[in-house]
Amino acid sequence: MHRIDDPTAAADKHGPGKNGFTIGDALMGIAATRPTADIADAVQEELAAPIEALGMALDKANHQQLREVLWAMFDAFILRNWFEVVPDHASGATALAVDPGGRLCAVGAGASFTTSDDVVSQAALPGNSLAVAHDGSGLWCAVGLSLGMPDIRTSPDAITWTYRSSVTAGTLLSIAHDGSGLWCAVGDTGSILTSPDGITWTAQTSGTLESLNSVAYDGSGLWCAVGEVGKILTSPDGVVWTPQASGTVEALHGVAHDGSGLWCAVGFNGTLLTSPDGITWTAQTSGTTDNISAVAHDQLRRWCAVDEGGGIRTSSGGQTWEPLPIVCMQPLYCIARGSHGVWYVGGADSVIRTLKWGL
DSSP states (O other): OOOOOSTTSBTTTTSTTOOBOOOOBTTTTBOOOOOOHHHHHHHHHHHHHHHHHTTOOOOTTOTTHHHHHHHHHHHHHHTTOEEEEETTOTTOOSEEEEOTTOOEEEEEEEEEEEEETTEEEEEEEEEEEEEEEEOSSSOEEEEEEETTEEEEEEESSSSSOEEEOOSOSSOEEEEEEOSSSOEEEEEGGGOEEEESSSSSOEEEOOSOOSOEEEEEEOSSSOEEEEEGGGOEEEESSSSSOEEEOOSOOSOEEEEEEOSSSOEEEEEGGGOEEEESSSSSOEEOOOSOOSOEEEEEEOSSSOEEEEETTSEEEEESSSSSOEEEEEEOSSOEEEEEEOGGGOEEEEESSOEEEEOOOOO
């Protein structure tokens, strides 16, 4: 980088030796500063370099790329600064979700808790809830097992929960919403249920008897469910499901999409797969043999995955993963990113989060 050094520059405009620009003054005989090619090139390359270093292609139509880079750098920093938010929670947390307002809901065996601006609310949630999600417009939905039967419950505030009838005999293990009107839950023996409102559920045909452990939506028309023995299914509508080749027989525990073109699935023995379309999957090196429980994305190119060995690892593009210099002294089961750049991780004993910057 350098300051303008053309003879027409305004000498010392910003201090000794710090030239600047001037529009000139015809009456005083002062020429306007000439924008030379070398200063334009310098500015261009200084701005382009960090964008390309993050693996992003320059996009003439996208005027937010530098902002995305700065956010990714910020996330990379705060992911290294964790502290407990609900220590020694009796049942731990098997699943987490955050609503658009930043309210966290964590569920576990026999209870749920929510936090909003550090105010913690506890609520009885019968049975063992294994997954929770929010529809983006006011409704929470939790699924799991109660009294040996599949359990579905909805809530407007993650405190008061209402039981909803299920149409499957299997345990439900994961739930997601497409943001525009469709819930999808998956579970044991290939169970797939869909609902327009979280109340009335319809069983769909998955074509497999393998347990499906996680389901996610890409925001633009594709559902993806993953499960035992490397099972991956995709669907454009939650109704018709197509098996895809994963290239692994390891159990897959979690799947997520970055909102801009990349899927990531994680699982047993450190298995980590990525795909640009949900169809063609590539194995990546995770750097661990621990079972990776869950993976999430911040929509700004930062991935984060947690494992049962207490490890947390991140990636800026899904291919190269870096372990954070922390190890939690508990198995980690779930992860979610909330507002203000805050990440939450749930484990066997507590929930931890990154520093809250109030952005």
